Amino acid sequence: GDSVTQMEGPVTLSEEAFLTINCTYTATGYPSLFWYVQYPGEGLQLLLKATKADDKGSNKGFEATYRKETTSFHLEKGSVQVSDSAVYFCALMSGGSNYKLTFGKGTLLTVNP
Amino acid sequence: DGGITQSPKYLFRKEGQNVTLSCEQNLNHDAMYWYRQDPGQGLRLIYYSQIVNDFQKGDIAEGYSVSREKKESFPLTVTSAQKNPTAFYLCASRTWSGDGTEAFFGQGTRLTVV
Numbered sequence: 001g002d003s004v005t006q007m008e009g010p011v012t013l014s015e016e017a018f019l020t021i022n023c024t025y026t027a028t029g030y031p032s033l034f035w036y037v038q039y040p041g042e043g044l045q046l047l048l049k050a051t052k053a054d055d056k057g058s059n060k061g062f063e064a065t066y067r068k069e070t071t072s073f074h075l076e077k078g079s080v081q082v083s084d085s086a087v088y089f090c091a092l093m094s095g096g097s098n099y100k101l102t103f104g105k106g107t108l109l110t111v112n113p
Numbered sequence: 114d115g116g117i118t119q120s121p122k123y124l125f126r127k128e129g130q131n132v133t134l135s136c137e138q139n140l141n142h143d144a145m146y147w148y149r150q151d152p153g154q155g156l157r158l159i160y161y162s163q164i165v166n167d168f169q170k171g172d173i174a175e176g177y178s179v180s181r182e183k184k185e186s187f188p189l190t191v192t193s194a195q196k197n198p199t200a201f202y203l204c205a206s207r208t209w210s211g212d213g214t215e216a217f218f219g220q221g222t223r224l225t226v227v
Contacts, residue, residue, distance in 0.1 A: 032214060034215065034216075043220045044205075045218070098161075099207065099214065100146075100161060101158075101207075103155045
């Protein structure tokens, strides 16, 4: 079945540092890939997505590229801010799994001033 | 405003009691989902529904039940058979857009069983 493996945290960075959170996946067919962000006590918000190989999703300075050859969708940001502190989830959805959204375990990011 | 509303935000129940969590959406989405979130375990799928009057079990359906009588509503009942019901519960709905599909989430309900 589908699965997502993402970098375990927690990750602690200083403001303006470079961020990478690794994500790899296993899926049947051609999944859509997503990064969601969760702030304390809240639901999940879609951060970015990519629907086919070599697509780059981007939003709020975050980027991730759909790499079919390495089955990866790593999240990057060039300069993090304190307000980026949150839990980040990598996820996929495929027709082969009846469009269920499968999540990684989440990575807690803390950015210090 | 269009969105997904989960209520209540916090819920306390005594052990052995059934409890129903509400999820309503006005996005006109066909598909709806329930997830459970526990620390360090990510999100696990409980039940999902692709269309009214139809639903399927997810990965951890034991001790839970759902109904989908209306497109807008997908309530989740946590029964006394659920051995460890204390958790954060998230409801989601899914749409198709011009560039694919994506899911939208409610703000969650934190259930504490004492």
